[in-house]
Amino acid sequence: MGQCSKCHAWNTIVEEVVSTTNTKTPWQNTSSSSPLKAAKAHRINTLQTDETQRYSTTDNELDRVLGGGVVPGSVTLVGGEPGIGKSTLMLQVALQLSMKCLYVSGEESEQQVKLRAERIGIKNEDCYLLTATKTQEIFQQIALTEPDFVIIDSVQTLHSELLDSAPGSVSQIRQCASEMIQFAKESTTPLILIGHITKDGQLAGPKILEHMVDTVLQFEGDRHHIYRILRAHKNRFGSTAEIGIYEMQGSGLREISNPSDILLSKRDSDLSGNAIASTLEGIRPMLIEIQALVSSAVYGTPQRSTTGFDTRRLNMLLAVLEKRCGFRLGAKDVFLNITGGIRVDDPAIDLAVVASILSSNEDMPLHPKTCFAAEVGLSGEIRPVSRIEQRISEAEKMGMEEIFISSHNKVKSGQYGIKVTLCGKIEEVFSHLFG
Helix, strand or coil, X not given: CCECXXXXXXXXXXXXXXXXXXXXXXXXXXXXXXXXXCCCCCCHHHCCCCCCCXXXXXXXXXXXXXXXXXXXXXXXXXXXXXXXXXXXXXXXXHHHCCCCEEEEXXXXXXXXXXXXXXXXXXXXXXXEEECCCEHHHHHHHHHHHCCCEEEEECHHHCECCCECCCCCCHHHHHHHHHHHHHHHHHHCCCEEEEECECCCCCECCCCHHHHHCCEEEEEEECCCCCEEEEEEEEECCCCCCCEEEEEEECCEEEECCXXXXXXXXXXCCCCCCEEEEEEEECCEEEEEEEEEEEEECCCCCCCEEEECCCHHHHHHHHHHHHHCCCCCCCCEEEEEEECCCCCCCCHHHHHHHHHHHHHHHHCCCCCCCEEECCEECCCCEEECCCCHHHHHHHHHHCCCCEEEEECCCCCCCCCCCCEEEEECEHHHHHHHHHC
């Protein structure tokens, strides 16, 4: 049949061979396995809950995102743009583990992986490398090596002999992932799958792939900058609010335990247009630096350009300053940059963006030990933000002397060692900063 009877698309029919003679799974054909136990229903209040055992990956940032380590039998899917560092991160984990690990590469040769491993540094003597794409060959090597940890790079390159479709197709990805997940669950071996993403930023393949796995991690960042962020979009064994931050170096990815110290620039002199914001990435507080440049428009139409910040939100804040506060910025170019190459969507940095724009417009530098944590509304009011205690504590830890927050945030006076200034309108912030 050349045309699908439902969607009427041509050449989309794929033959799937169903075998009824062999009831074992592909990985059971190459290794012995205990028979499955019969399912039985239990009262939910009679079930006993045990604390989940976890294995440390020796990577503190990855362990934090996973919820404390890798759970035996769990399946983790790691996605990210090409060249962002997915393979480097997983190879680094394999080379640092204190257990027997099998790294399966379907995209690179053994020599390529060995060169990268030498650059990173081999610490695990029980790390095995396999270059194969057929799942049956992978299961044969798993039966021979009996690893405690398996990494597949990548799931889109796998191919199962049970299907005739090409590798990377929807049916092949679903079948290969299903075989790998069944192996991980029945053998209690932790499994990490590296996945490609589409141009829309979604994981390539069927959406059911994300439902089948236990954890979905996204490796984000700009290839032209050195910082990378690892965040969990789904986690059955922990929170999805944690993030991990890495710095890309020639010898691999370095963990960033204190991101605030990295993202703040070391300035010898005070310059206008710089403001520090206390933000949250997940549940992790950090300080970031915002740079703004306001100048007279040389051409007819003023330019609005941002890096790491939503351009539409910048236009909204400029409209608030123009309409509600009386600052004439309509005929001026405004450029905004968040240092470090990271992208922030936290509305709590609105006040810092406004302060940096006003500082550049007035050509008056802000005090380097001042930071901001508040949202700006359409009427020019300073709105409260969540988890203000964590933001203030992070600012105090980094040596800030004053923080501007909304007057609607409930903060006890004298609770912190940093001066907390409460403001209700942008005009109050302007008078405090510039007199």
